Amino acid sequence: MTKVKILLFFFLILNLAIIGKLFCIQVLHSYPSISGDYLKTKKIYPERGRIYDRSKHPFVLNQNSYLLFAEPKKISSKIELSSKLDEILHMGESTLEVRIDESKYWVALANGINEEEKDKINNLKLKGIGFEYGMKRYYPEASLAAHLLGFVGKTSDSGDIGYFGLEGYYDKDLKGLPGILESERDLLGRPIFIGTQEIVNPENGRDLILCIDKSVQEISKRKLKEGMERYQAKQGCVITADPYTLQILGMVCLPDFDMEKYYEFTEEYFKNPSISDVYEPGSIFKPMVVAEAIQEKKIKPDDIYNEEGPIQVGEYRIMTWNNQYEGKISITRILEKSSNVGMVYIGERMGEKALYEMMKKYGFGEPTGIDLQGEVSGYIKERESWYPIDYATVTFGQGIAVTPIQILRAFSSVINGGMILRPYVVCSIRSQDKQREVKPKVERIIGSKTTSEILKKMLTSTVEHGEFQWVKPKGYTMGGKTGTAQIPIKGHYDPTKTIASFIGFAPADKPKFITLVILREPQASQWASETAAPLFFEIAKELLVYYNIAPE
């Protein structure tokens, strides 16, 4: 009987010890981390989709990144710790010291730590610090396509969110869906089999395969940078596309920004001027007016116009750019010499209503629907508020505000048989189990193949017999048109500030590419023929070699 009592007493003590220990763990020292260690319910973050160019060369990947945290209760000297960490992180000792709040159990010290920094910190063997794994974006080509790609920022709850460009437009596709893990674990973190063990795997973000060609992008950026330095322009853009599908092959604007250090730039750098900035197109608009007039049989290419001198419209006097007049000239010659008075004549032949409707047909005043975040629609006044001078000036591209991508789309329709297409950047979207191809989308057909052929010949002639003879790649025929638009400031045009542009295509008979070059406020010359046009031919020369197009 005594033995049984001893045994009972022994079990009683053992039970009391267990109860005491449980009381200590659960009540006296109920750390959130301990209760969390028993039943782990955590969100499993999906991997953000990657972005590749058309040849599957990566533009955006993911890389390992760590959050450095500290457990201040376990740190003996925060001054010493801050000093050692600062040697690697260069954040400032005082900043680190302030972050190590001794009243807290856990504090975040630095985010975005890379593998190399992590290894260096681990080698210090410091107590009271740790790392939490995460991912961040990696750009192998740096900011080659900054405006196009956009960047990934943080939401208020530390989630990833894409801003601008593709990251913004395709954020839902790229981010994927998170999974969830519910697992009962012992104190050593091992799963307890009789407990809850449930996992729903995350669905990783979809990969984007762009129509952009890395080499075209590189050529465009390199040449644009050189051109901007040479002509001392404030800003510049080069957009290259396939005129028959409107797949964007290259899109560069400068100045741009560093996507990894986006927080060091202001918002004005993030906007993609190709789709978000509006400007008066100037003479680059003329081929669209001519194409519409030919399409509607209001004029013929060999019609003769008598260019006698300036034209008076109300109180305004319209002149040619050099105030020189050639007398009887053909419609083709009007384009060749970019005659404003000749264009007013074409506008008169078309009539006011047809002119206004033409702009709507080409899609001015509405977004093109390009798959990039931040596109604006441009601006065309309501027809009721148009004066006769507006109908005159619009024929040579003044009085309307358009985006570069709208000009590219409208000009493409002039040479592709009249198809107004939706421009697009993403050629296919790849998920874990399938790949969806994006097809070209014809929104409407506004012209005929015959008109296109006529316009291609006229634009080729514009390049060959224009007022300015450029250094063109030998053996190739190209078409194109310059545009020098003055910048309206407070209701007036500043004659010293212009936007110089050139849009051209090559080879002329069956264009492989169409390229728009825009330079804002070039200082070397205000004329597009001396700035944007030579830059276009330099780019075109490299593109012809790249596409392996033989001379004719």
Added chain:
Amino acid sequence: MKKILIYFFLFLLIAGNVYSFVSGIELANEIGTFETESKRIHQENIELEKKATTINSLQYAASIAASLDFVKQAAPIYLNNLTYALNR
């Protein structure tokens, strides 16, 4: 005889429990190891992918070209139109 059988079954029960407990811990350990390893391999893959793409990038090519002084001034000259034959 009956007592021996009871002890025998009790022993089997205890041994079975101990075995399943130890096996459970072993399996849990293995799962833990696999979890850690798969995470490590995934991270390593990402790191290797980063290195591979960096080497394959135009940026890297440009930096190498610059370090080798392969600039416009130092570009090779191709003999397109030979004035004299060079086949000695």
